Amino acid sequence: MEALAHQILAGLATGGIYASLALALVMIYQATHLVNFAQGELAMATTYVAWSLIDAGVPYWLAFLATVAIAFILGVLIERIIIRPVERAPVLAVVVVFIALLVILNSVTGWIYTYTIKSFPSPFPKEMALGRFMSPHELGAIGITFVVLAALYAFFRFTPLGAFVIGNELKLSVALVLIIGVLLVRPQGLFGSLQVSRV
Amino acid sequence: MKRNLLVLGILILAACVLPFVVSNYRTFQLTLVLVYAIALLGLNILTGYNGQISLGHGAFYALGAYCAAILIDKAGVPYWATLPAAGAACFVAGFLFGLPALRLEGLYLALATFALGVAMPQLLKYHQLEKWTGGVQGIVIPKPDAPWGLPLNADQWLYFFTLAVTLVMFLLGWNLLRGRVGRALTAIRDHAIAAEAMGVDNALYKSLAFGVSALYTGVAGALSAIAVQFVAPDSFNIFVSIVFLVGIVIGGLASISGALYGALFIQFIPNIADDISTAAPWAIFGVFLIGFVYLMPTGVAGAVRLLLAKRRSAP
Numbered sequence: 001m002e003a004l005a006h007q008i009l010a011g012l013a014t015g016g017i018y019a020s021l022a023l024a025l026v027m028i029y030q031a032t033h034l035v036n037f038a039q040g041e042l043a044m045a046t047t048y049v050a051w052s053l054i055d056a057g058v059p060y061w062l063a064f065l066a067t068v069a070i071a072f073i074l075g076v077l078i079e080r081i082i083i084r085p086v087e088r089a090p091v092l093a094v095v096v097v098f099i100a101l102l103v104i105l106n107s108v109t110g111w112i113y114t115y116t117i118k119s120f121p122s123p124f125p126k127e128m129a130l131g132r133f134m135s136p137h138e139l140g141a142i143g144i145t146f147v148v149l150a151a152l153y154a155f156f157r158f159t160p161l162g163a164f165v166i167g168n169e170l171k172l173s174v175a176l177v178l179i180i181g182v183l184l185v186r187p188q189g190l191f192g193s194l195q196v197s198r199v
Numbered sequence: 200m201k202r203n204l205l206v207l208g209i210l211i212l213a214a215c216v217l218p219f220v221v222s223n224y225r226t227f228q229l230t231l232v233l234v235y236a237i238a239l240l241g242l243n244i245l246t247g248y249n250g251q252i253s254l255g256h257g258a259f260y261a262l263g264a265y266c267a268a269i270l271i272d273k274a275g276v277p278y279w280a281t282l283p284a285a286g287a288a289c290f291v292a293g294f295l296f297g298l299p300a301l302r303l304e305g306l307y308l309a310l311a312t313f314a315l316g317v318a319m320p321q322l323l324k325y326h327q328l329e330k331w332t333g334g335v336q337g338i339v340i341p342k343p344d345a346p347w348g349l350p351l352n353a354d355q356w357l358y359f360f361t362l363a364v365t366l367v368m369f370l371l372g373w374n375l376l377r378g379r380v381g382r383a384l385t386a387i388r389d390h391a392i393a394a395e396a397m398g399v400d401n402a403l404y405k406s407l408a409f410g411v412s413a414l415y416t417g418v419a420g421a422l423s424a425i426a427v428q429f430v431a432p433d434s435f436n437i438f439v440s441i442v443f444l445v446g447i448v449i450g451g452l453a454s455i456s457g458a459l460y461g462a463l464f465i466q467f468i469p470n471i472a473d474d475i476s477t478a479a480p481w482a483i484f485g486v487f488l489i490g491f492v493y494l495m496p497t498g499v500a501g502a503v504r505l506l507l508a509k510r511r512s513a514p
Contacts, residue, residue: 093448
């Protein structure tokens, strides 16, 4: 019974991470009607950026902010350089470009960081919380998912820029949404360890 | 028309001479190009002509390959006789899958077919089926030798056998797509309601497109099993389906010659990428992909068509 409860709660935490990934996909899709096949690889690549920063001795939360900023820039560059030129191509051609992006990111990350497992530190304390059922790490994953959701809601509901994105009136929106997409996938690092698996 | 036939004749002649001037390994690679060309034509019938996106054609490819391997290994059927059987099995499977797929469109269909592609290797590993499929180990099948005392080695014979099958399949495909059926398929792709109003039975044609498409891919799968002499679940992972999709887009959607261009791309570009960089070959492959889409957004076939039209208009 205890094991079951633990499993369910752990599942919720993992689900929270997947939810933020899915949210990133949905946002890009809503604004551009393109499915970003490379979203998972983008998440993976930016998580490795965070890993290198932490490995180099940067404190966790500073590395977190730096990774978000780097992901932001990466998102803009990808949208401007790779996606924008094929905007008018047939839908399936754009899908192929995303697949290309997927294999490039996978291959380059694997080349730089090798294909072995690396452990990723948790910013949360180690002792169990909630009557032994849930680790602070899992609780943190769910919490961050909620924070991101709330922040996004506020962005779309209360800021003029968010309204523009929803109305798809601004050309900038495409870039912007891709950026947020990349931004969001950061909690992937909360899985605790990471590894490039060969495609 | 006459000129086209001439070009086609020269191409076929060149294809017949090739295995005598290149190494056995190259001949084997060319055999695989022909196999991929058949599979891509199948996917193109569904996705290019009929507008139904499939991310799971690797499943039909696997089904065809296993049909051939099991018939050869367990029932002792001669290799050439497994092709119609694999084709028929895949036609039925494709048609049946096409029925529920009628309710799905665009992304949802892509998702459903993707699920099929992901599930296939696991289904092949299913232990109740191990008696026939050989489980994770797969099945090894012997390589056919040239019959009637022909002075060809096994690789060359297999190449000519595949070439003959490819020509027949392309001829049938061309005949199917240029007539009433082809028009119905493209009408459904371009405007389903208008097609229905013109008297096209959308449900029937869409399921048929699925069936015929699966048939082509299944025959290609069977040929690949015979050529590679081995089938195993993990060689039919989801990446096969994705590579097929890449192939038809790079080759050219809704074009018969596009299947051949796409097949050349998916067979040889990974090799070239490997030669350029052994550290990150797939990154090079990705760069090639992006380059092709930038330069030829409508595929190689579209670019060739454009070039010919330009030459004709400027004498």
